[in-house]
Amino acid sequence: MRDLEWFQNLNQDAETKIVLLVLDGLGGLPAVTEGLTELEKANTPNLDDLAFQGICGLHTPVAPGITPGSGPSHLALFGYDPLQYQVGRGVLSALGIDFDLKHKDVAARGNFCTLGEQGLINDRRAGRISTDKNLELCALLQEIKLPGIEIFVETVKEYRLLLVLRAEGLGADLADTDPQEVGMKPNPPQALKPGSNKTAELLRQFLDQAQQLLADHHPANMVLLRGFAKKPVWPSFEDVFGLRSAAIAGYPMYRGVAKLVGMEALEAMDDVGMEFQTVRERWDDFDFFFLHIKGIDSAAEDGDFERKVALIEEVDAYIPELLNLNPDAFIVTGDHSTPSTLGSHSWHPVPVVLWSKHCRPDDVKQFGERACIHGGLGPRLHAVDLLPIAMANAQRLKKFGA
Amino acid sequence: MRDLEWFQNLNQDAETKIVLLVLDGLGGLPAVTEGLTELEKANTPNLDDLAFQGICGLHTPVAPGITPGSGPSHLALFGYDPLQYQVGRGVLSALGIDFDLKHKDVAARGNFCTLGEQGLINDRRAGRISTDKNLELCALLQEIKLPGIEIFVETVKEYRLLLVLRAEGLGADLADTDPQEVGMKPNPPQALKPGSNKTAELLRQFLDQAQQLLADHHPANMVLLRGFAKKPVWPSFEDVFGLRSAAIAGYPMYRGVAKLVGMEALEAMDDVGMEFQTVRERWDDFDFFFLHIKGIDSAAEDGDFERKVALIEEVDAYIPELLNLNPDAFIVTGDHSTPSTLGSHSWHPVPVVLWSKHCRPDDVKQFGERACIHGGLGPRLHAVDLLPIAMANAQRLKKFGA
Numbered sequence: 192m193r194d195l196e197w198f199q200n201l202n203q204d205a206e207t208k209i210v211l212l213v214l215d216g217l218g219g220l221p222a223v224t225e226g227l228t229e230l231e232k233a234n235t236p237n238l239d240d241l242a243f244q245g246i247c248g249l250h251t252p253v254a255p256g257i258t259p260g261s262g263p264s265h266l267a268l269f270g271y272d273p274l275q276y277q278v279g280r281g282v283l284s285a286l287g288i289d290f291d292l293k294h295k296d297v298a299a300r301g302n303f304c305t306l307g308e309q310g311l312i313n314d315r316r317a318g319r320i321s322t323d324k325n326l327e328l329c330a331l332l333q334e335i336k337l338p339g340i341e342i343f344v345e346t347v348k349e350y351r352l353l354l355v356l357r358a359e360g361l362g363a364d365l366a367d368t369d370p371q372e373v374g375m376k377p378n379p380p381q382a383l384k385p386g387s388n389k390t391a392e393l394l395r396q397f398l399d400q401a402q403q404l405l406a407d408h409h410p411a412n413m414v415l416l417r418g419f420a421k422k423p424v425w426p427s428f429e430d431v432f433g434l435r436s437a438a439i440a441g442y443p444m445y446r447g448v449a450k451l452v453g454m455e456a457l458e459a460m461d462d463v464g465m466e467f468q469t470v471r472e473r474w475d476d477f478d479f480f481f482l483h484i485k486g487i488d489s490a491a492e493d494g495d496f497e498r499k500v501a502l503i504e505e506v507d508a509y510i511p512e513l514l515n516l517n518p519d520a521f522i523v524t525g526d527h528s529t530p531s532t533l534g535s536h537s538w539h540p541v542p543v544v545l546w547s548k549h550c551r552p553d554d555v556k557q558f559g560e561r562a563c564i565h566g567g568l569g570p571r572l573h574a575v576d577l578l579p580i581a582m583a584n585a586q587r588l589k590k591f592g593a
Numbered sequence: 594m595r596d597l598e599w600f601q602n603l604n605q606d607a608e609t610k611i612v613l614l615v616l617d618g619l620g621g622l623p624a625v626t627e628g629l630t631e632l633e634k635a636n637t638p639n640l641d642d643l644a645f646q647g648i649c650g651l652h653t654p655v656a657p658g659i660t661p662g663s664g665p666s667h668l669a670l671f672g673y674d675p676l677q678y679q680v681g682r683g684v685l686s687a688l689g690i691d692f693d694l695k696h697k698d699v700a701a702r703g704n705f706c707t708l709g710e711q712g713l714i715n716d717r718r719a720g721r722i723s724t725d726k727n728l729e730l731c732a733l734l735q736e737i738k739l740p741g742i743e744i745f746v747e748t749v750k751e752y753r754l755l756l757v758l759r760a761e762g763l764g765a766d767l768a769d770t771d772p773q774e775v776g777m778k779p780n781p782p783q784a785l786k787p788g789s790n791k792t793a794e795l796l797r798q799f800l801d802q803a804q805q806l807l808a809d810h811h812p813a814n815m816v817l818l819r820g821f822a823k824k825p826v827w828p829s830f831e832d833v834f835g836l837r838s839a840a841i842a843g844y845p846m847y848r849g850v851a852k853l854v855g856m857e858a859l860e861a862m863d864d865v866g867m868e869f870q871t872v873r874e875r876w877d878d879f880d881f882f883f884l885h886i887k888g889i890d891s892a893a894e895d896g897d898f899e900r901k902v903a904l905i906e907e908v909d910a911y912i913p914e915l916l917n918l919n920p921d922a923f924i925v926t927g928d929h930s931t932p933s934t935l936g937s938h939s940w941h942p943v944p945v946v947l948w949s950k951h952c953r954p955d956d957v958k959q960f961g962e963r964a965c966i967h968g969g970l971g972p973r974l975h976a977v978d979l980l981p982i983a984m985a986n987a988q989r990l991k992k993f994g995a
Contacts, residue, residue: 567972590938
């Protein structure tokens, strides 16, 4: 079996650097039949040149036909099989805001939402309230006390919050209270395994009190919870791959998943230029840079084809500056596809280009979905295989067997 | 899981023959940016015709990004998953010189080497001493006696030797004494598990005496050991695939790995023409021929791009003669890539063509790395899947399920 321990025995020291540039939600679809995808339409001379010099393909983040969440898709890019290394969204939210989660804690991602008549959900995001409003309401909810446990209610951003329950003997096998649909009532907390019955009861008490406290704070008059989870214990990225690694990402979620495998999350910044500048400034301090660009996915989730095109073009302009740092292996890809025609994550394979002095060139001359089908990485590369290929190109893997 | 027992139940008798022609280290890289690889540059009208008529692709010997040793890469071509069937180099060396290894033996591959001042290794191959000199020195080392065990010191070729310790209760979980770098001292024998402590102590005594005996035999004044291993017990190739099989190879290592799965290793010969002639002469005696050509890899390991090209062209000339024998399935591939620009085995996928009356043609018209990306076998075929495909083309696999 190829597992992380296997790579731990194969990695070797080298004075080489690897960059993984993730354009969130990169893969797309044509807006009209026979039209071009967002990436194909974008004018990307630098990415095209990278494709010409490097090796291209499309990767499957989790499995064929599977639409991945951001956690699993990033774990795959980090070389961790997302079917083996599963983590709840609550844990990722906690890590993303630097909340010091303990292994006994149960964490959940929360949304402030709007309940209308008869307690039905009108808006799962409470009109996207401001972060300031969120801070005020979290302070209110922090007043809730329950016997025998510590409760933490933390602002993430806009309508998003983190709830953490801390006590011995809590279980995280709990159904989401967020039905992820409007026009329905929130689900009552429910244990999926007997070991989580006590936790479900505590959550019922918490949510009852929360609803009373928020009653006069329309549109944020209730909280929806999902992704209950405990922090897992995994081998670290540095131990497995021998890479001192930095994560550069503007959005808490992505710093969170990077920190979960032990990467150092550098200061958050929400500006593409500053992210690239940070790579340059910290170039000597790390062997591996994970650089995450969020805006492309957000545009696609908003169904904004042209904004997605424009943001891809914006990133393209920074490629030469990165190549000037002389990385030994440089991957540009997405964590998953987000076609703006669908307005959501999708199952479609994700374009990827790997550039290195030692990669074997293919015939691909343009970085786009159709062109990448014909690349040397193939049209269905398992995402988890990308990092080992980059490691090989950076000459950081020993020979297997004699 | 598809394991070897599964194929054992699926194979069926047929009057058909399969040939596996392995050009060691076949895959390459361009010498200059945008240039041609060795195989692409070689003038190979016969291999190109085979590609035109057959089905092409690139195979991954072990796993993406993994540079395979010769043992694992050949086991994969024989249909044995190299992650499941692992074997040490010592065992392969023993089999390759027809040494009758017992299951209780511990075998190691040895190099005569040159120690310089302060006991540092100057040359891991002792100036590539002659095989005659090796025979003389092995006879000297064969004089070493240790209580309670039998010791065998056997010449392999040039600077290479085989050491076998025979006694009940020996362990083979031992670190290499060969640091595989010059400028360092040999490592002292060291057990990796308690069951090998006794063996490590015996090796220390052996090496102390060896150093004394070799002191005046500069440049071969010491021995380095690696790949300590015992002979594994595996299902045989004939039992699994129902093929009476012959291995034709000039180099001990490859006859060794073939014998490990129970193939009959025919007389060693180091001449390409004689190898092909042997296939012709023994055509009626076997169902499966594994034909191994070593020189291409040696040229690439020497960094000699043009010699690799010339040797590929030399093999190309023998292809019509092999086709005249009317094989039912004929595979031409490498065990791994050895780009002459790197001068070592590499992780790059390996070109493969499969010819048979029953294979489905693709659009590939040239046998080369870029062209094979577009072949019907795909750019990332798992090497272990090749043999079953050849079996199918030779109509030697039954239908699965009703």
